[in-house]
Amino acid sequence: MRCSLLGTILAVSLLTSAFPLSAAVAAEDTRIEETSSKTAKLLQELLRFDSSNPGGQTLGQAEYLKKLFDAAGAETEIIVTPSGQAHFIARLKGDGSKKPVLLAAHSDVVPAERSGWSVDPFAGVIQDGYVLGRGAMDFKGGQAVFARAVLMLAENKVPLSRDVIFLAEADEEAGEYGTSWLAENYWEKIDAEFALNEGGWIFQNGAGETTQVNITTRDKIYVSLKLTAAGKPTHSSRPMTESAISHLTQALAKITQWDTDPTLNEQTREYFRALSRTAKEPLASHLKKLAEGKKPEELREAGRKVVELGDYPLLWHALMRNTVAPTMVNAGIKENVIPGTAEAIINVRLVPGSTPYEVMEQLRKVVNDPEVKIELASGMTDSEAREYYDKKTNAPASPVDTELYRALEESSKQVWPKAEVVPALFEAGTDGSAWRDRGVPVYGIYPYPLDNETLERMHGNDERISIRSLNEGTEMIYETLRKVAGR
Numbered sequence: 172m173r174c175s176l177l178g179t180i181l182a183v184s185l186l187t188s189a190f191p192l193s194a195a196v197a198a199e200d201t202r203i204e205e206t207s208s209k210t211a212k213l214l215q216e217l218l219r220f221d222s223s224n225p226g227g228q229t230l231g232q233a234e235y236l237k238k239l240f241d242a243a244g245a246e247t248e249i250i251v252t253p254s255g256q257a258h259f260i261a262r263l264k265g266d267g268s269k270k271p272v273l274l275a276a277h278s279d280v281v282p283a284e285r286s287g288w289s290v291d292p293f294a295g296v297i298q299d300g301y302v303l304g305r306g307a308m309d310f311k312g313g314q315a316v317f318a319r320a321v322l323m324l325a326e327n328k329v330p331l332s333r334d335v336i337f338l339a340e341a342d343e344e345a346g347e348y349g350t351s352w353l354a355e356n357y358w359e360k361i362d363a364e365f366a367l368n369e370g371g372w373i374f375q376n377g378a379g380e381t382t383q384v385n386i387t388t389r390d391k392i393y394v395s396l397k398l399t400a401a402g403k404p405t406h407s408s409r410p411m412t413e414s415a416i417s418h419l420t421q422a423l424a425k426i427t428q429w430d431t432d433p434t435l436n437e438q439t440r441e442y443f444r445a446l447s448r449t450a451k452e453p454l455a456s457h458l459k460k461l462a463e464g465k466k467p468e469e470l471r472e473a474g475r476k477v478v479e480l481g482d483y484p485l486l487w488h489a490l491m492r493n494t495v496a497p498t499m500v501n502a503g504i505k506e507n508v509i510p511g512t513a514e515a516i517i518n519v520r521l522v523p524g525s526t527p528y529e530v531m532e533q534l535r536k537v538v539n540d541p542e543v544k545i546e547l548a549s550g551m552t553d554s555e556a557r558e559y560y561d562k563k564t565n566a567p568a569s570p571v572d573t574e575l576y577r578a579l580e581e582s583s584k585q586v587w588p589k590a591e592v593v594p595a596l597f598e599a600g601t602d603g604s605a606w607r608d609r610g611v612p613v614y615g616i617y618p619y620p621l622d623n624e625t626l627e628r629m630h631g632n633d634e635r636i637s638i639r640s641l642n643e644g645t646e647m648i649y650e651t652l653r654k655v656a657g658r
């Protein structure tokens with residue numbers, strides 16, 4: 172197993188009751204290998220609740236968290252959704268001189284294909300300095316980090332100028348009763364001046380040093396498109412070369428062999444410019460060309476080089492463009508019938524500034540087949556869709572001149588002195604829109620340094636996070652909360 176962390180000296184126990192820990196972090200060369208910590212132990216417990224979405228349950232996890240926060244003296248509450256899932260809310264009371272800060276970390280996880288795992292994904296296994304399990308990084312690891320940081324405020328009796336709200340929410344990985352439902356029905360319980368959620372990445376270089384902290388201020392825009400191919404239905408004993416299925420499969424083949432051109436906006440240009448400052452040559456020059464480039468061929472070449480040479484190829488490939496991914500195929504009603512229609516879903520993630528309509532136009536040219544219809548998969552009418560996507564694409568990023576953003580920046584530099592802190596676009600989606608849509612800034616972070624191998628296990632097999640990263644993340648979030656909510 173290749174791992175940039177092994178061979179380096181791992182973190183000393185950061186999560187004992189003695190705090191602050193900045194001195195321990197500075198003394199990096201005296202660290203001993205970390206085999207456990209309070210955050211890692213909490214994560215182990217959280218992983219043992221099978222909260223798969225669909226099929227699992229978040230109520231047990233909410234009850235477990237409630238006990239921890241009750242013992243710490245927080246105000247706590249479980250809100251059960253009409254579908255029987257659970258949102259857990261804990262509030263540490265401040266003196267009320269400032270509006271609350273909220274930390275949201277979803278409890279549900281995507282299902283695990285057990286046959287592909289080397290350990291039980293719901294056993295909370297610790298191995299070689301890592302915690303393994305479904306949700307270890309998305310996002311039970313973050314839930315453990317956020318929970319420990321908030322609990323430490325209580326344990327260390329830090330006087331607070333504002334309430335600190337911890338939310339463990341359900342239905343993030345899909346479902347009707349996620350944070351939008353919670354905001355519609357219980358807004359006063361989750362209203363805040365600003366919020367933290369999942370989102371940005373903390374990058375490590377090959378030597379295990381943390382080089383960049385991304386704090387996401389916006390998410391890409393989620394769109395699904397439907398491809399429908401038509402043909403003549405008939406008996407399968409007399410096949411023809413042309414059918415709905417042949418039209419659809421040829422269209423999908425063309426789409427998978429094609430790639431969109433890089434499409435950057437002001438934020439992603441700034442992002443790649445920042446990456447160029449900490450990258451080595453020749454990658455640094457290509458990143459700069461990508462950030463500054465104007466002509467499509469310049470951008471295409473720079474983008475290709477960045478993906479080829481970069482440490483996080485799939486992530487950077489996605490951040491520089493509108494992505495197009497076929498995800499579902501559906502055709503046929505019976506083994507011996509050639510069907511008259513065949514359908515596929517193409518999931519698209521747009522860089523803000525782009526619209527689904529321009530991607531649909533590009534796809535029509537690529538497919539170049541009048542028998543294949545391309546439309547939005549949602550049931551919205553054309554005018555509803557145009558209004559919805561106009562609003563999404565024009566929504567501003569969360570501002571970076573707030574107390575919370577500054578606290579994240581300062582604490583990151585405290586824990587990772589060599590890292591640059593950069594506002595970023597999130598390549599996927601989160602449930603942060605419940606706040607952003609109401610004008611509450613939301614900052615996204617996966618609060619642990621990770622390498623590309625760890626990143627690519629997200630939603631995959633043997634998902635894991637290192638204990639050292641969990642500990643550093645806990646310190647960073649704790650320091651952030653002390654700055655933003657301490658008196």
Ligand SMILES: [Zn+2]
Nearest residue numbers: 277309310369
């Ligand atoms: Zn997530």
